[in-house]
Amino acid sequence: MGSFTSKVLGVGAAVIIVGVLIGLYVADWATSFPPTVAATSAPAAVGGASLTLQTDAAVGQKLSPAHPDWVSYVVRSKGQWIRSTIYQVPAYSVVHVTIYQFDSPTGLRNPFLSQVQGTIGGTMTVDGRTVNSINPEEASHTFAVPEMGVFVPLPGVPEEAKNACEEGPCEPSTQAHRTITFSFRTGKKGRYRWQCFVPCGAGYLFGNGGPMQTLGYMGGFIDVV
Amino acid sequence: MSAPKQTEMSEPNHARRFTILWLVACLIGVPIVIWVIGPELGPGTGTDQAAGQSTDATVLSAVATPVFLLVVVYLVYAVIFFRQPSDGALEGPAVRGDAKIQTTWIAVTSAIVLAVAIFGTVRLEGASGAGSGSGPNPLTVPSGPRLPVQVIAQQWAFTYRYPTYGGVETPHLVLPVNTTIELNVTSLDVIHSFWAYQLGVKADANPGVNNVAFVKPTRIMGFEVRCAELCGIWHGAMFDPHGKVVSVPAFKAWITAARVAYAPATAVLPPYSKTYLPEPTRRGG
Numbered sequence: 001m002g003s004f005t006s007k008v009l010g011v012g013a014a015v016i017i018v019g020v021l022i023g024l025y026v027a028d029w030a031t032s033f034p035p036t037v038a039a040t041s042a043p044a045a046v047g048g049a050s051l052t053l054q055t056d057a058a059v060g061q062k063l064s065p066a067h068p069d070w071v072s073y074v075v076r077s078k079g080q081w082i083r084s085t086i087y088q089v090p091a092y093s094v095v096h097v098t099i100y101q102f103d104s105p106t107g108l109r110n111p112f113l114s115q116v117q118g119t120i121g122g123t124m125t126v127d128g129r130t131v132n133s134i135n136p137e138e139a140s141h142t143f144a145v146p147e148m149g150v151f152v153p154l155p156g157v158p159e160e161a162k163n164a165c166e167e168g169p170c171e172p173s174t175q176a177h178r179t180i181t182f183s184f185r186t187g188k189k190g191r192y193r194w195q196c197f198v199p200c201g202a203g204y205l206f207g208n209g210g211p212m213q214t215l216g217y218m219g220g221f222i223d224v225v
Numbered sequence: 226m227s228a229p230k231q232t233e234m235s236e237p238n239h240a241r242r243f244t245i246l247w248l249v250a251c252l253i254g255v256p257i258v259i260w261v262i263g264p265e266l267g268p269g270t271g272t273d274q275a276a277g278q279s280t281d282a283t284v285l286s287a288v289a290t291p292v293f294l295l296v297v298v299y300l301v302y303a304v305i306f307f308r309q310p311s312d313g314a315l316e317g318p319a320v321r322g323d324a325k326i327q328t329t330w331i332a333v334t335s336a337i338v339l340a341v342a343i344f345g346t347v348r349l350e351g352a353s354g355a356g357s358g359s360g361p362n363p364l365t366v367p368s369g370p371r372l373p374v375q376v377i378a379q380q381w382a383f384t385y386r387y388p389t390y391g392g393v394e395t396p397h398l399v400l401p402v403n404t405t406i407e408l409n410v411t412s413l414d415v416i417h418s419f420w421a422y423q424l425g426v427k428a429d430a431n432p433g434v435n436n437v438a439f440v441k442p443t444r445i446m447g448f449e450v451r452c453a454e455l456c457g458i459w460h461g462a463m464f465d466p467h468g469k470v471v472s473v474p475a476f477k478a479w480i481t482a483a484r485v486a487y488a489p490a491t492a493v494l495p496p497y498s499k500t501y502l503p504e505p506t507r508r509g510g
Contacts, residue, residue, distance in 0.1 A: 115490035133489035193462040
């Protein structure tokens, strides 16, 4: 076999190997969804399903080795905090959501979203107090499912708060946070997008890059089953 | 001794035969385009603008049909009648340029393209030409009263503000029938595009720009709103199927209820403005 033929075969083999590796990488990237976390059954007296979430200013090395400094939602599953934004809830039922909000305020780009919408009673509780809106400048994040008409603004922890959480998963029993609760009704089965409407992606253009544009941090799906 | 008589195969008059075939095809095809296909062309008749666009699409298709048929009929004709016979040993004679045909072709097609361009431009800028929005200073403004409605795009939802009703903002677009609407389209962040297909309106939503488009709904109906500009991870979900055109009394009842329902949000909204450029606050930037 001549040297030219060897070179051609070598280059061809290298091209094939590189192509396969790129294909595998893209396939892995395109299909790597966070795990789906099912809502738990709420107590019988209340009925429906429950979701317990937290929002962290920096999700931390443990939950996101690739982006430990990204802001993120985290969900409680089987006694553990895990990073996922795909939640499964039952159709035609009430979902009770508790969010421990550990992040500081960023402010809403559109103050319209400072009003609670689409929840039962059009309200939420913040640290036990029932409210129907917040100061848009105090918003840290939102939990919004536009297709369901659900918009819930989450007020931030004051900048000067003691015991602020530096890295997730944060601990509600010891670290400064706001506790937000609300309930909403689900309808027919389907996959519904939810997202944060606060431009909270630090260091990205208009705050809407990075964690705001990546599934598994500040947006995901509500799977109604 | 007289020379032997040469017998030649008599060629038919291809030009005349082809012209007749083409005319027959046009007589069949153009009416089909106008009366059968035309009514099925979008976006429908729900607004003056949508109806105008349907008419425009029908006119353009009808104009294009003879040209399309000219090419197709010629191809079919050539395949059938200029085919080399199976026992033919030679290829046909080379066809050289024909100044008359070439000049005619260029002149006719240029005239058609120019006419179509002028027709489209006039229709786009005409009284019922919602088109793609005309920027902050439209060349043509419909006469009579108009209801201003602001379309605010953001990653990733549209919201709507009604400046003549206390500046209330709503998550869905509701419009009164038989009313000229002045849509003021803008964005709070990146480039979006407001597209309400059934209304016949598609207008770019650019940050810091007020893009004006007009629409006059003529019947009660539902419509969809979607973003037509790739704007990030949830671009595909920037879709709202709950747009409505309702009667004037129903609109007044709805906007009255909306002003009550969204009073907490209205209280903290900035004063109505044609554009908003909210500064990236503590985090973004």
